Amino acid sequence: MNPLGFFETVVAFRFMREGLTQTLLIVFGVALGAGVIIFMSALLAGLQANIIRRTLNFQAPIQVLAPDQVSRSLRRDDTAAIASRVQPRSQQLRSLDQWQKVRAGIERMPDVVSVTPVVAGPGFARRGEATKAVSIVGIDPDSYVRVIALPEKIVAGGYDVGPTDIVIGSELARDLGTEVGDKLSLASAGGSAATLVVAGVFDFGNQGVNERTVYVALRTAQSLLDLAGGATSLDVKVRDPFAAETIARDIRETGDLRVDSWISTNAQFFSAMSAQILANTLIRIFVGITVALGIASVLVVSVVQKSKEIGILRAMGTGRAQVLRVFLIQGGFMGLIGAFLGSLLAWGFLMLWRGIARNPDGSPLFVIVIEPSLFAIACVGAAFVGILAAVVPARRAARLDPAVAIHG
Amino acid sequence: MDERATSAETLRLTGVRKSYGIGTPVEVEVLHGIDLVLRRGEFAALIGPSGSGKTTLLNVIGLLDQPSAGTIVVAGQDAGTLEDGEATRLRGRAIGFIFQYHHLLPAFTALENVMMPILASRGRADDAMRATAALLLDRVGLAPWRDHKTSDISGGQQQRVAIARSLAMNPALVLADEPSGNLDTENADAVFDLMRDVNVASATTFLIVTHDPRLARRCDRILELVDGRLVSDRVNRDVIRRG
Numbered sequence: 001m002n003p004l005g006f007f008e009t010v011v012a013f014r015f016m017r018e019g020l021t022q023t024l025l026i027v028f029g030v031a032l033g034a035g036v037i038i039f040m041s042a043l044l045a046g047l048q049a050n051i052i053r054r055t056l057n058f059q060a061p062i063q064v065l066a067p068d069q070v071s072r073s074l075r076r077d078d079t080a081a082i083a084s085r086v087q088p089r090s091q092q093l094r095s096l097d098q099w100q101k102v103r104a105g106i107e108r109m110p111d112v113v114s115v116t117p118v119v120a121g122p123g124f125a126r127r128g129e130a131t132k133a134v135s136i137v138g139i140d141p142d143s144y145v146r147v148i149a150l151p152e153k154i155v156a157g158g159y160d161v162g163p164t165d166i167v168i169g170s171e172l173a174r175d176l177g178t179e180v181g182d183k184l185s186l187a188s189a190g191g192s193a194a195t196l197v198v199a200g201v202f203d204f205g206n207q208g209v210n211e212r213t214v215y216v217a218l219r220t221a222q223s224l225l226d227l228a229g230g231a232t233s234l235d236v237k238v239r240d241p242f243a244a245e246t247i248a249r250d251i252r253e254t255g256d257l258r259v260d261s262w263i264s265t266n267a268q269f270f271s272a273m274s275a276q277i278l279a280n281t282l283i284r285i286f287v288g289i290t291v292a293l294g295i296a297s298v299l300v301v302s303v304v305q306k307s308k309e310i311g312i313l314r315a316m317g318t319g320r321a322q323v324l325r326v327f328l329i330q331g332g333f334m335g336l337i338g339a340f341l342g343s344l345l346a347w348g349f350l351m352l353w354r355g356i357a358r359n360p361d362g363s364p365l366f367v368i369v370i371e372p373s374l375f376a377i378a379c380v381g382a383a384f385v386g387i388l389a390a391v392v393p394a395r396r397a398a399r400l401d402p403a404v405a406i407h408g
Numbered sequence: 409m410d411e412r413a414t415s416a417e418t419l420r421l422t423g424v425r426k427s428y429g430i431g432t433p434v435e436v437e438v439l440h441g442i443d444l445v446l447r448r449g450e451f452a453a454l455i456g457p458s459g460s461g462k463t464t465l466l467n468v469i470g471l472l473d474q475p476s477a478g479t480i481v482v483a484g485q486d487a488g489t490l491e492d493g494e495a496t497r498l499r500g501r502a503i504g505f506i507f508q509y510h511h512l513l514p515a516f517t518a519l520e521n522v523m524m525p526i527l528a529s530r531g532r533a534d535d536a537m538r539a540t541a542a543l544l545l546d547r548v549g550l551a552p553w554r555d556h557k558t559s560d561i562s563g564g565q566q567q568r569v570a571i572a573r574s575l576a577m578n579p580a581l582v583l584a585d586e587p588s589g590n591l592d593t594e595n596a597d598a599v600f601d602l603m604r605d606v607n608v609a610s611a612t613t614f615l616i617v618t619h620d621p622r623l624a625r626r627c628d629r630i631l632e633l634v635d636g637r638l639v640s641d642r643v644n645r646d647v648i649r650r651g
Binding site: 402 | 467472500515
């Protein structure tokens with residue numbers, strides 16, 4: 001009679017089979033709607049993840065720095081002005097006060113994955129006649145790798161950041177005409193200099209970073225920048241990059257620190273992403289409403305068409321709740337099966353997209369991760385929407401007067 | 409007619425009235441205080457001109473419609489005190505329906521149509537249910553057509569399926585509204601014979617609405633409804649048992 005054999009499922013499935021064209025049309029409509037939602041969601045998630053990954057490739061989610069130096073009045077009397085203009089103080093390169101203690105405190109925070117000290121300052125890289133302004137970044141290789149995946153970005157040589165080693169960007173290597181194993185001179189703006197061996201060349205896929213950033217050992221940078229034992233910042237990796245701003249606020253509250261999250265330093269990007277998420281959400285909502293209206297309209301027609309049968313079933317002792325469930329099952333099933341087909345459709349389009357959306361070198365434009373959970377959520381969501389859409393027609397069917405329905 | 413229902417009584421109506429448009433200027437009373445008792449195993453015809461209220465009375469007796477006044481006791485249970493759900497369960501359990509246009513479910517086979525009242529009552533199909541339905545179809549001579557869609561069988565066969573369906577829950581009372589009204593004489597007689605056989609074999613009470621005096625004469629008791637009043641209730645002493 002029916003796979004499940006329950007009265008409601010038996011009747012619901014037969015009603016759908018009887019109006020097969022209607023059922024197929026609405027299932028196809030749901031499939032299209034669900035397919036569009038899944039495809040858009042996967043595409044947008046892939047795009048966002050790609051942009052975020054690229055940003056967080058070379059930028060820690062949170063950076064803890066020494067507070068800005070400010071000009072202070074010599075007099076304590078706030079009521080008297082001693083100058084018409086207070087000139088902002090120039091910022092000196094200085095270490096974070098007691099950075100080891102600060103680091104230990106941050107590491108104890110629940111959502112923090114790793115903390116690494118960094119000594120960063122301006123300098124010049126020189127080889128022969130070529131000189132380039134660079135940003136010297138002194139790192140502790142072991143802990144730095146837990147915050148920034150630098151080894152993955154090495155395109156030549158290795159991730160060796162010993163006391164006499166330097167790892168440079170691919171653009172800088174080209175500008176200076178260096179290769180792995182070559183020596184180059186690195187000088188700070190203060191005049192200290194060291195001759196270092198190029199141990200590795202990295203490519204972050206960002207011209208500015210590849211052109212200007214050089215990585216050396218923490219002690220080498222401390223010596224060059226005259227910050228013995230110091231660290232200009234602590235780079236912090238957190239479990240959820242989107243919680244970075246909240247965690248940054250928590251860190252800020254622990255002491256006199258300047259804490260920047262990647263969200264605040266990339267405000268424009270986040271604003272654009274928020275707009276994109278909003279637009280996508282609106283599209284999903286409207287597609288969802290369209291799907292729900294489609295299911296509801298088909299079921300309303302079905303109730304009218306089947307009113308005599310409903311009356312007969314009621315005459316035979318079928319309760320109102322049973323009739324209600326017959327139509328809710330139809331709505332839920334059409335939503336579920338439609339979303340399942342939509343998932344297949346979306347999967348096909350995503351595969352097609354993977355095939356055609358490629359960089360000139362043949363690599364994917366961006367990685368789309370097809371999460372099975374997205375399909376599961378879409379199917380469960382569509383079934384829920386289907387049931388919700390069926391409520392009105394189902395109630396109408398349940399309220400049918402059997403005497404009127406039979407003789408009407 | 410004010411004594412309490414006894415176990416031998418299948419149906420007792422006391423002062424049943426039915427009005428439409430109550431409280432409006434177009435209020436119409438269709439049934440004007442019907443008193444009626446049907447005992448177990450009775451085979452009664454309800455006759456009357458069109459518009460006399462036969463179908464309304466059948467709907468009220470079948471608990472498909474609520475009376476405006478009066479009491480209805482079906483199979484010993486006062487239907488007036490029941491909630492909608494309880495009335496539905498009583499209807500499913502104690503009353504079988506046979507309609508003029510068979511009113512089978514076209515999406516189902518003959519066997520499934522017969523199973524449907526049991527399925528609605530028990531909630532889930534089982535083998536015993538199938539066996540009962542098959543037995544009933546066999547009893548009405550339709551065993552070979554059990555797996556046919558009801559749209560694929562003749563009008564007479566459809567009405568026989570409807571009879572089998574009405575008996576699925578082994579009801580105390582079967583209400584038949586013009587069961588042969590849509591059939592030729594031969595099929596009408598066959599359907600009537602079948603109902604009579606069931607009545608004799610299982611002492612099921614039948615109340616049959618018919619316009620046909622020939623068929624009414626084949627019933628043990630003839631009730632006549634005119635303008636919403638039972639104007640005649642007589643035992644048919646010259647009953648013709650077979651068509």
